[in-house]
Amino acid sequence: MSGVAAGDKYVVGVDYGTLSGRALVVRVRDGAELGTAVHEYRNAVISSALPDGGTPLPPDWALQDPEDYREVLRQAVPAAVAAAGVDPVDVVGIGIDFTACTVLPTLADGTPLCEVPELRQRPHAWVKLWKHHAAQPHADRINALAHERREPWIGRYGGKISAEWQFAKGLQILEEDPELYHRAERFIEAADWIVWQLCGVETRNVCTAGYKGIRQDGNYPSADYLTALNPGFGDFVAKLDGPLMPLAARAGGLTARAAAWTGLPEGIAVAVGNVDAHVTAAAAQALDPGRLVAIMGTSTCHVVNGTHPAEVAGMCGVVDGGISSGAWGYEAGQSGVGDIFGWFVKHAAPAGVDSHERLTELAAAQPVGAHGLVALDWWNGNRSLLVNHDLSGLIVGLTLATRPEDIYRALLEATAYGTRMIIEAFAEAGVPVDDLVIAGGLTSNELLMQIYADVTNRPLGIIGSAQGPALGSAIHAAVAAGAHPSIHEASQAMGRIAAAVYRPDPDRVRAYDALYAEYRALHDHFGRGANDVMLRLRAIRNAAVESASSPQEVFA
Template sequence: MNSAPAFAMGLDFGSTSVRAVVVDCRDGREAGSGVWSYRSGEAGVLTDPRRPHLARQNPLDYLEGLRHVVPAALAAAAASRRDFRPEAVIGIGVDATSSTPIPVDAQCRPLAADPHFAGDLDAQAWMWKDHTAIDEAEAITALARERRPRYLAQCGGACSPEWFFSKIWHCQRVAPAVFAAAHAWLEFADFIPAALAGVQDSRAVRAGICAAGHKAMYNDAWGGYPDAEFLAALSPEMAALRERLPRQAVPADQVAGRLTASWAAALGLPAGLPIAVGGIDAHLGAVGAGVAPGRMVAIIGTSACDILVAPPGAAPPEIPGVCGIVPGSVLPDCLGIEAGQCAVGDIMHWFVTEICRGEAALHGRLSAAAAALRPGQSGLLALDWHNGNRSILADARLTGLLVGMTLHTSQADIYRALIEATAFGARRILDQLESHGVGVEDVVACGGIAEKNPLFMQIYADVLGRPMRLSASTQTCALGAAIMGAVAAGTAAGGYASVAQGQEAACAFQERVYRPDPAAAAVYQRLYALYLDLHDSFGRPRTTFDHAGVMKGLLEIRRQAEA
């Protein structure tokens, strides 16, 4: 590596804001950062009360955010480091939520920039948690089972309404004018590098295998995206669209393009900087958290993503209910495995704001009160399906459930039960992975909740039965993106020769380790057995069991906890 100071920039586009982080390539330390909240809608999300499953964002907010966060991060780095100057930035990496497809015109400009579509929700970015395409996802799943079962083998057995083609086909059905006006659709994580590099041909965009493989059924083994014959069975227009999508999808350590002079002037960076291929926020967060074979990274925020890697041949070609097994999607030389839950922090936010009618500060008070409860003392058991189930049932038509309430049930009781439900959901995912030969020795957590709420971490350790560590970086997604930017820059510029070298230099863990408490883990094992009864009874068709046994079991566990 070059001895002169070299820095990489990671751009992290989350659900409500964008963050830029300047990282020292020598040790991964943050030199400066900037953050900007999306301005459109509520907390950056555009909604429609007539369509409760709709969640959109203004893609112009993404571009505007760049003009704020990059100069802010550069200024912060200059203030904190005497050896920093913008010319020392050697590369840029990008992560974003997914699948968040954006309709674009023939020059790859967002359709939302056209005044004719400025106020049209269907012309905006279709946010990852938009579930309007439930019918389309089910139809794609049924078609693939009949004609292309190998498409489903890669993605856990079912297509999700959160995914690329489900959303685009839904747009064609409900907003044909938008669909007709869109020359192509680009994933959020592909759109940003293309915009910064001035790419004006959708076919020339270097798509990330991360989003394409996990969210768009892309695989080189069958020629990339689902074939034209398959898409034509949805509609002729969907088949025609395939010809206007990016030609190739590659890992995030590759170069997507170079920073244009106009963007360089706007951001205060050197023109010509290499921009790495974009990746999904959770996947690059796993890179920044030090993901490796045998280690699961749990990104716990508004939702949860569980990311693992396995050497080629060390994982089965299909794990039912897992959101994808894709070569090169996390680490270039490994299989990337993704599972997750549709809502975690969103459930807690719903409970505090909609049920308790409280403000953000109430989270702290409820966490403190919930921490005073012993496992099982609430007498409650919940299902964490308030936004559907991603893994392992892959069913967006499922909803949340709370069992065991009495006239004495408190807000803290429910708050703890909801945390426990998300932990049980994570345990079910872990069990599914291990039952198919993917071993998990330890868990590293990152994300807003993991960093802010010790109660969450301890409950997860007790339920999962494994040590829980925290990444030393509080910005693992941006750090992972920066690592990719430094790999794209290469060693001659002061970057890394490989992602593994970047992780070795930049990734670290906090000293504190949350270890399972044997007594708590024993109680949670009993509660988890009841959770599985509820999980299968409400989540799997034609499953029957003794519902009364769950209530009586909860009462007995509560009695023993209070003794």
């Protein structure tokens, strides 16, 4: 990479993903990406047993190790600066984005409870990753009580709080390990925790407080409501509440300790924490209302700005300033997308066709509908519109003639139908979606992109960066450092989009309309109570796994 010139200033964006953290060095003047480095988390996703080989974990758990996050600062940031060839003294700010809701209990000084020696073997002491889905029963109770009491905030979450979010995860800790819950003086998004590590100041960003917490119109749920959920839960908001700051604000200056980790100058601006999806809207120059950004990787997040708050059934949430100050930001999501394709390649495709590239090549040769299949894309549950992580996947239409590429294509299509359900829910609630911009690793699959254009009948733009979230974080860092006056101006100067790269084809649009009608019928049948077979199967599975983990069977 090249482009280093005297007088230029730089910012570093750090994108904390599910398996790794990436640092990117960006030129403030025009957003040129000069150097990048990735650090894979040593403990990755902790889902079967705690790292020291000890305590086994029940189904649907997903934990992480906060030390992996610090290691990204020590490894990836200096490596990216070295790769860029810039002098660290010319770096004026650092910004981060994180997966969310990825959340941890800490002491008052920010020490994660899993780093307190006597708590290390307690599963609830660790970071709960966004895809920790074991708090579904807690989410169900949060929702039922909110509706019963007509809590004013529930409509801002499409009628349902997700099992992935702060209140469900917090309630699970209280009810499964009350002593640990009481040891937690703070309960904090990893996005805000790593900013605390960087600048030594605890802040809370409006984005995660709004979408992943339940903060609306300046308030969290009342102590009265929380106590009705569980008499011990009334103090939860006190653990969450911190100095709330708008996106792109300066949280503080880089501490001497974090300067030593990163090799960056002490005192440079540290931007307020942000979320991988939301930060990408700035990178894709997609802050105007009506332009929906889908960040497609292991999962998909959909974010779009609107001019007013509307209640969209099944969305994740609408938050004032949740994507950028001055607009109402909407979020929806699909919990499994690339992960479903990855599952098929790894566990179901026979040798010889067990790669995304080969399956895509074979699937691309088919006319729409030729495989005779429709799938429901719920391998990792359903985040929007059904908000139920106990739902599971389904493929209808299998015959002896079905080939691996048929199933692979049906899975690609199923995720596109899921996105269309979300777009239609927005439109029905008066939140227009005029075009889509796609970001994330899946943009490299051209067949998938064309399927999305045809299924949604909308032009598809592609973000002009392979590192959308990290670029978005760098843009926020530039604003926090005062190098651009606002996120809109920084987005125009530093963001990149190739508009309308994929256009819908009218014949394929018609063919997909028919298949989408079948998807919708299956979606409502299995997802809206007509047939709860998926929920019954999940209960049977959980009981079987639980009985198999009795001491005799585990150690047999």
